Amino acid sequence: MTTLVSVLYIVAFVLFIYGLMGMTGPRTAVRGNWIAAAGMTVAVVATLLLPGMGNWLLIALGLGIGAAIGVPAARRVKMTAMPQMVALFNGVGGGAVALIAWVEFRVTTGYEAEPLYVAIASLFAAIVGSVSFWGSGVAFGKLQEILPGRPVTLGRLQQPLNIVLLAAALACAVIIAAGGRSEWLIIGVLVAAGLIGVMVVLPIGGADMPVVISLLNACTGLSAAAMGLALDNTALIVAGMIVGASGSILTNLMAQAMNRSIPAILAGGFGGGGGGG
Template sequence: MQPVLASFLTDVDFKSVLYIVAFSLFIYGLSGLTGPKTAVQGNRIAGVGMVIAVVATLLVDPFHNWFLILLGLAIGFGVGVPAARQVKMTAMPQMVALFNGVGGGAVALIAWAEFRGTGGFEFTPTYIVIFSLFSAIVGSVSFWGSNVAFAKLQELIDGKPRTLGALQLPAQLLTLGGAIACAIAITAGSTSEILIVLLLVLAAIFGLLLVLPIGGADMPVVISLLNAFTGLAAAAAGVSLDNQALIVAGMIVGASGTILTQQMAIAMNRTITSVIAGGFGGGGGEAAAGPAGASGGTVTSTSASDVAIQMAYARLVVVVPGYGMAVSQAQHAVKEMASLLESKGVEVKYAIHPVAGRMPGHMNVLLAEADVPYDQLKEMDDINGEFKRTDVSLVIGANDVTNPDARNKADSPIYGMPILNVDESASTIVLKRSMSSGYAGIDNPLFTDPKTSMLFGDAKASVEAITEELKAL
């Protein structure tokens, strides 16, 4: 009976069925990520698909070293699960960058292992060699580029663009060309392991040179782009390993990452080419709060009691969340404040910019965590027409996405970027720690607008203070 069962479990048709089920769950799960209500369920469905794919893969060949396989699974589980559960929402982009880099690095190492296991791709079909080497180059680029993105977002290095000056482009072309030359030599029949090692090293240097010149403001776009790279590398590895599930999963990641990158670039009114060219957004330096703005205007400070009175007698209040809300974890306090305003007959809406925070959907996830009703979350195109009838816009830590220079100042680095038109509101309250600039590293004239008042301090503490004042009214 056992030999029959073993034969059935390792049957090619049975494994193919498992793969089909797995990538069907990938696709169905991905469709659930299109909305906050179904995102958690979609993620779980895709996770089940991945478990099935792993099981099917382990049935492909009679593995002999189960100890190493189980050890690898245990280490991955032991590191990945606690890291994912304990990471703060403010650090989610860094985690995405780091995990994406690990995926790219794994693909590159698989290509190296295949090279060694086949004696330098000896007697291996040419198309398999090409796909393996493609995955090696792209995987290495993704690994090292993602680590630079992680370091910039984690502020292990500053977000300023770092280049070699006039040597930047020649260095990029030289390293990429060298990696491709190594790949051509291997494809032509060379079995020297030095070539595959040199290919990985040159691709790594190219990955560093690719991301280091890109400023902190563009890091979310870069992470999405590198995620697409990793997906393509994984799909190529799937071809070389004859693994259908890996091919499909890699193509899904590559396609979705590419679409997301394009959407983010459009949201910033930039091209992907201009992002890769770098040189934009070096991160804002801290500046002490004071009466005069950097642009020469006058800053009007306010108090929690004044803000409470202003909002309590408003008809429509629009909350504009940004990275400052994420840093202070103020979403629950914001929800409590909004509920109190609604109990007083004030209509409350939330204006969500596509690139607010450090990754797409950052604000949506935070507010969903605080049980803010989904119908109150308004995307930029839906809410911009509402600002002219808005009595108070409450900006919580958002900076570049509310900067009127994007509309009015042709020589501004962000000119043409779609923004939330909060300056069209009857009045604006901005909650910030200081007058520091945003991640793009430029001043925001909204802060010195006569209709704007600044409430300085930690966002969560400020919102809680406003809530207490509202209760006293």
């Protein structure tokens, strides 16, 4: 049974990589997208074949809710609203990572009997996933013009505040890794990381948003890979890391195409109007 799952995972990786290669050429792009989608189907089916799986009703419920929201959202969205939709889809992916990390903390009572690397990988996934969820949420809000598209900054307070938030998230994570069991610690990690996501994206103007979404996309990929390390699942490691690496390169290419550098974009304050991308 497990051999079958491993073989199916390998098939899925081949489809992902082949699909992505197809997506880099204009003629093969549509087909590449569907090949990658086929790879995803194979990966999901393989996971459901793992020995000892149960809770089928709840699994079906989760998949059903996701499909019921995702399909109409993707079909009905206007072409002009595509960038914010991608931000939203990216955000829920990061949110999924953060939630799984939270449950992982709860079911292992603070990684009590787990090796240290599981705690570290899971906490990394929690931080990056939460940053991605809230950062993408702000990006969506700005492009959708729920939030002001112009840069919102705290001026000189911005950088010190971000550093304090990062220190708070890391401090909670280190206490957990050192043996802290209080659930408030993991909530502290998630909240501080979420605030980082909000504070980093708020000062960025609408015109730079596509690059930021691509950056958050790479972050979600990395957090998925870290979650794969924590759960010892090869499919998550491979697919997450491929997205993490290709997303980083892509972010760089997009920034170059716009004659912008990534540090300059993250410093914020450029591009007034919303939906400029």
